[in-house]
Amino acid sequence: MGSKELLDNVKQAVVNYDSQSAVSTSEAAIKSGVDPLDVLDKATEGVKVVGDRFQRFEAFLPQLVMAADAMIAVEKIVEKNLSKERRVREKKRVVLGTVHGDLHDIGKNIVFALLSAAGFDVTDIGKDAPVEKFIEEAKGMNADIIGASALMTVTIEGQRELIDELERLRLRDRFKVIVGGGSVTEDWVKEIRADGYGKDAKQGVEVALKLIGREV
Amino acid sequence: MKRFEVLDRNEIDEIDDATLTVLERVGMIIHEEEARNMLRKNGASVDDKTKLVKIPRGLVKEGVSKAPGEFTICARDPKYNVRTTCDVTYFEPMIGRLNILDSRTGVRRRTTLADLDNLMRIANAMPNFQLLHSGAMMPHIEGVSDSVSHVYGYLSGVNNAQKVVKGTGRGRKRSDDCIRMASVLAGGMESLKKTPYIFTTCNTIAPLQLGADMTEGLIEYARHGQPVDVASEVQSGATSPVTLAGSLVIQNAEVLCGILISQLVNPGTPVFYGTCGGIMDMRTGNIALGTVEAGLINAASAQLAHHYGIPCRGTGATTESKVLDMQAGYEKTITLLTAALGGINCLFYPGVVEHALTISLESLVIDDDICGMVSRLIRGITVDDRHLAVDVIENVGAGGHFLGQKHTMDYLTQEHYFPTLSDRKERKDWEKDGARELKDAAAERVRQILEEHTPMALEPDKLKELNQIVKEVEERERAG
Numbered sequence: 001m002g003s004k005e006l007l008d009n010v011k012q013a014v015v016n017y018d019s020q021s022a023v024s025t026s027e028a029a030i031k032s033g034v035d036p037l038d039v040l041d042k043a044t045e046g047v048k049v050v051g052d053r054f055q056r057f058e059a060f061l062p063q064l065v066m067a068a069d070a071m072i073a074v075e076k077i078v079e080k081n082l083s084k085e086r087r088v089r090e091k092k093r094v095v096l097g098t099v100h101g102d103l104h105d106i107g108k109n110i111v112f113a114l115l116s117a118a119g120f121d122v123t124d125i126g127k128d129a130p131v132e133k134f135i136e137e138a139k140g141m142n143a144d145i146i147g148a149s150a151l152m153t154v155t156i157e158g159q160r161e162l163i164d165e166l167e168r169l170r171l172r173d174r175f176k177v178i179v180g181g182g183s184v185t186e187d188w189v190k191e192i193r194a195d196g197y198g199k200d201a202k203q204g205v206e207v208a209l210k211l212i213g214r215e216v
Numbered sequence: 217m218k219r220f221e222v223l224d225r226n227e228i229d230e231i232d233d234a235t236l237t238v239l240e241r242v243g244m245i246i247h248e249e250e251a252r253n254m255l256r257k258n259g260a261s262v263d264d265k266t267k268l269v270k271i272p273r274g275l276v277k278e279g280v281s282k283a284p285g286e287f288t289i290c291a292r293d294p295k296y297n298v299r300t301t302c303d304v305t306y307f308e309p310m311i312g313r314l315n316i317l318d319s320r321t322g323v324r325r326r327t328t329l330a331d332l333d334n335l336m337r338i339a340n341a342m343p344n345f346q347l348l349h350s351g352a353m354m355p356h357i358e359g360v361s362d363s364v365s366h367v368y369g370y371l372s373g374v375n376n377a378q379k380v381v382k383g384t385g386r387g388r389k390r391s392d393d394c395i396r397m398a399s400v401l402a403g404g405m406e407s408l409k410k411t412p413y414i415f416t417t418c419n420t421i422a423p424l425q426l427g428a429d430m431t432e433g434l435i436e437y438a439r440h441g442q443p444v445d446v447a448s449e450v451q452s453g454a455t456s457p458v459t460l461a462g463s464l465v466i467q468n469a470e471v472l473c474g475i476l477i478s479q480l481v482n483p484g485t486p487v488f489y490g491t492c493g494g495i496m497d498m499r500t501g502n503i504a505l506g507t508v509e510a511g512l513i514n515a516a517s518a519q520l521a522h523h524y525g526i527p528c529r530g531t532g533a534t535t536e537s538k539v540l541d542m543q544a545g546y547e548k549t550i551t552l553l554t555a556a557l558g559g560i561n562c563l564f565y566p567g568v569v570e571h572a573l574t575i576s577l578e579s580l581v582i583d584d585d586i587c588g589m590v591s592r593l594i595r596g597i598t599v600d601d602r603h604l605a606v607d608v609i610e611n612v613g614a615g616g617h618f619l620g621q622k623h624t625m626d627y628l629t630q631e632h633y634f635p636t637l638s639d640r641k642e643r644k645d646w647e648k649d650g651a652r653e654l655k656d657a658a659a660e661r662v663r664q665i666l667e668e669h670t671p672m673a674l675e676p677d678k679l680k681e682l683n684q685i686v687k688e689v690e691e692r693e694r695a696g
Contacts (some may be wrong), residue, residue, distance in 0.1 A: 060498035062453065103247070103421045106454045110501060153314060154355040154362075154386070183314075200501055 014046025017066035068117035098127035099158025104151035217596030236273035243270035248431035279476035287486035293378035326358035336376035363693035385416035385433025420470035422455035446474030447490025454496035488529035489521035505534035506547030515558025530560030578658035592633035
């Protein structure tokens with residue numbers, strides 16, 4: 001099989017939301033001498049196909065999330081096979097969590113999948129996460145962005161507390177903070193001086209890409 | 217009239233069995249410690265670190281069997297006491313939403329205390345609303361400090377409505393404050409415990425979680441013998457399986473778990489089996505409640521609840537439309553119809569728009585009219601000698617008419633529903649009257665009610681006592 005065909009198989013696996021096939025086709029391509037970064041690019045093309053279909057209502061959220069999962073699976077294989085010197089494009093890192101007192105995380109989970117598919121290295125600290133946990137994890141992994149989600153009006157203060165604490169610790173400039181969730185509004189974002197907000201998962205990803213200087 | 221049955225007997229048993237398996241093998245995450253301890257004491261396996269509780273099926277069955285099949289919730293005007301059974305259909309209008317669709321501007325804005333007073337007065341005046349939501353549930357009322365929104369909201373409720381008013385179950389403190397205020401209506405705490413004057417909703421969090429706040433509320437209301445609606449809101453495809461049967465399993469597990477806790481706290485606590493289930497719209501990622509799937513979930517939930525011998529609270533008159541347009545019309549009607557036909561006993565949510573996030577005065581009056589139509593529908597067709605009217609037919613004869621018959625006058629208002637808002641005029645008359653659309657008629661009815669309707673006044677000594685409680689709560693929160 002020629003390298004073009006091998007690469008097409010990788011793309012097709014992602015387009016078909018098939019993580020297992022994505023892994024096996026990536027391994028096959030790399031084994032036969034294809035550049036791992038070319039494999040990654042092809043997988044990304046696959047995610048874009050599904051993303052475009054989603055925009056046109058021809059594919060839905062589950063397909064998008066599964067395509068993202070297939071992409072993440074390919075990334076793991078690519079990472080394993082890239083020498084340190086060749087890690088040209090260092091991934092930007094995101095810490096994601098739902099604020100303390102809030103147990104709702106379905107939106108955050110969708111954002112996790114889409115951010116990963118967009119090429120971010122995402123750590124999910126889960127739900128009901130105290131401010132300290134966000135900050136510890138962000139410091140520990142040298143994050144670029146902290147994403148804080150809150151569904152309810154009664155828990156949304158957690159987003160303000162996070163930003164206030166970052167300021168108190170003189171760490172505010174070190175991280176971009178994006179917020180999201182059912183009760184977040186433009187006015188709230190201005191009030192707490194967050195760096196951005198995603199009114200839905202897709203917009204959240206667009207905002208994150210903008211913040212790291214990579215427009216969609 | 218025979219109700220619309222979505223499930224047959226075998227299917228109910230299968231869902232019940234799957235539910236008990238899930239509670240035994242998968243378990244529930246229960247954040248509130250007292251609830252976990254009670255379950256552990258009664259044989260559940262509890263991991264305090266993960267808060268995961270696995271509940272043996274025998275315990276679930278035993279607990280659920282203690283919940284009563286009927287109960288009364290009292291209103292401050294006894295004429296509006298509500299006797300809840302597994303056969304009735306009552307409607308609960310929504311009142312307390314963060315945002316209101318402004319009648320004059322059509323713009324969505326934050327709900328104020330003055331809005332709550334108006335919403336409550338409209339609900340009080342509507343012939344088809346019996347159990348009233350209130351501002352007590354609002355975490356934020358514009359212009360009111362968040363720490364006291366529950367007492368201001370509840371006071372606005374009982375002051376502007378003489379019907380049954382709901383209180384908040386958000387946390388122990390707030391629950392106790394509202395229960396204390398309800399005891400004023402009952403004539404004391406001992407009296408309240410004997411005859412409930414307040415009820416609340418405890419929402420679970422799908423999949424299979426109970427938050428601390430809501431569980432504290434559940435425990436407080438149960439402790440005081442006040443009814444709790446244990447309600448699950450699955451988003452099929454996201455927080456429950458995409459299959460509706462699987463969604464019912466998740467919902468059933470959460471609701472039965474909550475009901476079990478209420479019976480462990482106080483055996484015989486009146487409860488509703490509650491559903492607010494819908495789907496996640498997979499194109500937008502938003503919840504969709506005004507859907508045929510929600511209708512099916514409601515109808516199936518009524519069957520499940522009645523299988524357990526418990527009255528069912530459901531959800532209808534929901535819509536994803538942001539305005540009162542045709543989408544709102546058909547979504548509200550489909551959901552109200554399927555829930556009522558399915559046998560829901562307390563049908564919650566008339567009055568809402570926009571995924572049930574926003575309240576509207578006009579929607580309250582429109583939905584009341586649809587509720588009236590639905591109530592007529594479920595009464596069905598009476599067939600007996602008087603209704604067959606053979607003697608009347610003989611009297612009128614072939615080629616005659618029935619307009620002048622006493623029989624027509626005697627049975628007219630029972631047999632035909634008279635809508636308050638639908639326009640049935642001939643075109644020329646409709647044009648002559650200004651070619652009004654529904655939204656104009658609704659706005660006019662709102663204006664008329666707010667001008668003319670005065671709820672029965674709260675007794676001055678009770679109002680004084682309630683105001684005193686609000687003041688004490690305010691001082692306590694300021695000091696705290």
